[in-house]
Amino acid sequence: AQTVTQSQPEMSVQEAETVTLSCTYDTSESNYYLFWYKQPPSRQMILVIRQEAYKQQNATENRFSVNFQKAAKSFSLKISDSQLGDTAMYFCAFMKLTGSARQLTFGSGTQLTVLP
Amino acid sequence: GAVVSQHPSRVICKSGTSVKIECRSLDFQATTMFWYRQFPKQSLMLMATSNEGSKATYEQGVEKDKFLINHASLTLSTLTVTSAHPEDSSFYICSARLGQTRRDTQYFGPGTRLTVL
Numbered sequence: 034a035q036t037v038t039q040s041q042p043e044m045s046v047q048e049a050e051t052v053t054l055s056c057t058y059d060t061s062e063s064n065y066y067l068f069w070y071k072q073p074p075s076r077q078m079i080l081v082i083r084q085e086a087y088k089q090q091n092a093t094e095n096r097f098s099v100n101f102q103k104a105a106k107s108f109s110l111k112i113s114d115s116q117l118g119d120t121a122m123y124f125c126a127f128m129k130l131t132g133s134a135r136q137l138t139f140g141s142g143t144q145l146t147v148l149p
Numbered sequence: 150g151a152v153v154s155q156h157p158s159r160v161i162c163k164s165g166t167s168v169k170i171e172c173r174s175l176d177f178q179a180t181t182m183f184w185y186r187q188f189p190k191q192s193l194m195l196m197a198t199s200n201e202g203s204k205a206t207y208e209q210g211v212e213k214d215k216f217l218i219n220h221a222s223l224t225l226s227t228l229t230v231t232s233a234h235p236e237d238s239s240f241y242i243c244s245a246r247l248g249q250t251r252r253d254t255q256y257f258g259p260g261t262r263l264t265v266l
Binding site: 066068070075076077078079080083124128130133134135136137139140141142144 | 242
């Protein structure tokens with residue numbers, strides 16, 4: 034079974050600064066996807082970024098980028114130029130690619146608050 | 150693209166009644182949809198995996214007779230909470246799997262807050 038660990042329950046950052054959210058995972062799979070989702074106060078889950086494990090290059094989406102360390106089973110999210118709208122709960126998630134179900138395993142989440 | 154709707158967004162019902170929640174993929178076909186439950190300030194807990202045209206697969210500890218799932222088409226899955234009780238009050242979220250080669254991703258509905266009086 035897979036486990037996803039987010040060791041930072043809460044974090045805060047000043048507007049326009051950079052913040053990094055940590056995520057580690059445990060798996061025996063060699064091929065998988067990793068995701069970061071955000072859940073703002075509206076509670077709508079929004080996909081932030083996706084990383085395929087077979088790719089060595091770190092994924093980036095505008096101000097969001099990841100540091101994917103496959104050997105260390107680490108998948109951190111960096112948010113640059115933080116904006117007030119980035120305030121949300123952030124969930125790291127793992128998807129194994131064996132089997133047809135393609136279920137997600139979520140971490141416990143990190144509540145990020147961007148301060149004005 | 151990849152929009153998922155959920156209806157209703159909020160529902161209040163009396164104990165003992167049944168409540169149906171709909172999940173629709175609006176601009177793509179989803180052979181697989183997922184149902185989650187989320188308690189305040191907690192992560193999402195997978196309840197069941199819903200496959201179009203077949204029986205849902207329930208996670209351990211989830212009562213299949215209480216949480217009825219129907220995935221009758223490639224764009225619609227429903228969750229019916231039967232004989233609801235106050236302990237069933239929660240936030241229910243569905244997701245739909247967009248399963249393209251190397252782009253396999255779940256997209257989420259906005260959730261349904263169920264309150265059972």
